[in-house]
Amino acid sequence: MKVVVVGSGLAGAVAARFLADRGHRVEVFESREHVGGNCYDRWQDGVMVHQYGPHCFHTDKPEVWEFMNRFANFRETGFCVVANTPRGVIPVPFNDVSAEIVGDLSPEEIRELLFVDYSEKHWGIPWAEIPSSITGRVPKRREGRDCRYHLDRWQGIPREGFTRMFEAMLEGIPVHLGCGEDDWREVKADHVVFTGSIDDYFGRSLGTLEYRSLKFEYATEAKREHFQINECNRVNPWTRAVDHSHWLDQKVKRTVIGREYPCEWDGRNVRMYPKPFGGNPERFQKYWAAAKAERDVTFVGRLATYKYLDMDDVVAQVMLRLGGGRWSAR
Numbered sequence: 001m002k003v004v005v006v007g008s009g010l011a012g013a014v015a016a017r018f019l020a021d022r023g024h025r026v027e028v029f030e031s032r033e034h035v036g037g038n039c040y041d042r043w044q045d046g047v048m049v050h051q052y053g054p055h056c057f058h059t060d061k062p063e064v065w066e067f068m069n070r071f072a073n074f075r076e077t078g079f080c081v082v083a084n085t086p087r088g089v090i091p092v093p094f095n096d097v098s099a100e101i102v103g104d105l106s107p108e109e110i111r112e113l114l115f116v117d118y119s120e121k122h123w124g125i126p127w128a129e130i131p132s133s134i135t136g137r138v139p140k141r142r143e144g145r146d147c148r149y150h151l152d153r154w155q156g157i158p159r160e161g162f163t164r165m166f167e168a169m170l171e172g173i174p175v176h177l178g179c180g181e182d183d184w185r186e187v188k189a190d191h192v193v194f195t196g197s198i199d200d201y202f203g204r205s206l207g208t209l210e211y212r213s214l215k216f217e218y219a220t221e222a223k224r225e226h227f228q229i230n231e232c233n234r235v236n237p238w239t240r241a242v243d244h245s246h247w248l249d250q251k252v253k254r255t256v257i258g259r260e261y262p263c264e265w266d267g268r269n270v271r272m273y274p275k276p277f278g279g280n281p282e283r284f285q286k287y288w289a290a291a292k293a294e295r296d297v298t299f300v301g302r303l304a305t306y307k308y309l310d311m312d313d314v315v316a317q318v319m320l321r322l323g324g325g326r327w328s329a330r
């Protein structure tokens with residue numbers, strides 16, 4: 001069977017590999033000039049930099065971890081995040097170490113200190129309007145002194161970077177970079193795996209789905225003790241600063257610091273976070289109903305399913321939808 005995969009980010013690359021492994025003839029169409037989507041990394045001043053913000057792979061799903069390890073040698077490590085709050089710099093999620101610095105706090109006080117300012121900057125709306133699908137992601141008070149941001153059984157990053165991992169995943173599969181939005185439609189295929197924003201598939205005929213985006217600033221500065229500092233305050237306009245030399249534990253004096261400034265997706269920058277408010281959920285449901293009626297198209301990934309999915313959930317979603325024996329959108 002001939003399959004066209006639209007997009008070479010995580011969903012697209014996993015889908016392409018999954019199908020090629022099962023004997024299908026796969027061709028990938030990518031609008032950017034590189035594979036890997038927002039996981040793309042590159043080298044700057046000798047430091048491996050995640051171009052579109054920090055991506056730590058973390059999972060409790062053995063089949064997902066096994067799949068990813070076919071394409072990369074992972075440096076298995078957990079990353080610790082601290083928050084720069086009006087009461088000092090503390091580990092986030094809030095744990096016993098945080099409590100030693102600012103005193104033990106009630107859930108409401110933790111929410112005020114760590115989440116309200118950050119989330120309002122990140123999402124651009126008042127805290128009270130941020131839906132529970134987002135606030136539910138916010139890690140609660142954690143007992144103990146484990147300062148890793150995620151507690152999943154497996155976590156880390158590819159030693160040679162995500163870009164190299166994607167290249168390995170796509171080995172032997174034709175990939176077209178820098179494509180126009182509709183180039184893939186010219187190819188006659190038995191099936192399409194669409195990983196772009198679902199409204200693009202339908203020519204935005206039912207309205208445009210909105211996203212939050214980020215403006216990234218990269219500066220070469222002195223190496224820092226902390227891997228990531230979340231700005232949980234109103235003083236600094238950026239939400240987080242990442243010292244990229246920590247990915248590979250690079251012993252450097254100078255490093256690359258990436259700062260993230262939240263903004264709206266405007267059609268020229270990158271779609272980063274689906275916005276589950278402001279009419280978008282209703283708009284998405286209309287597109288999803290239309291998607292269900294499409295024969296021989298599978299919609300997968302964060303953009304096509306308009307869901308705030310973690311990386312491992314994307315891999316699991318692709319495996320389920322393509323391995324479940326059905327080809328149509330679900």
Ligand SMILES: O=c1ccn([C@@H]2O[C@H](COP(=O)(O)OP(=O)(O)O[C@H]3O[C@@H]([C@H](O)CO)[C@H](O)[C@H]3O)[C@@H](O)[C@H]2O)c(=O)[nH]1
Pocket residue numbers: 054055056079081083092114115116118119122134137138149228230232
């Ligand atoms: O200090 C904070 C942190 C978070 N929030 C709020 O929680 C929402 C979800 O946060 P998070 O999952 O961290 O957001 P994101 O998907 O951008 O994070 C990815 O980056 C790394 C992580 O930062 C470690 O490098 C992680 O692997 C991914 O989850 C957030 O949108 C805020 O609303 C907060 O308020 N304050």
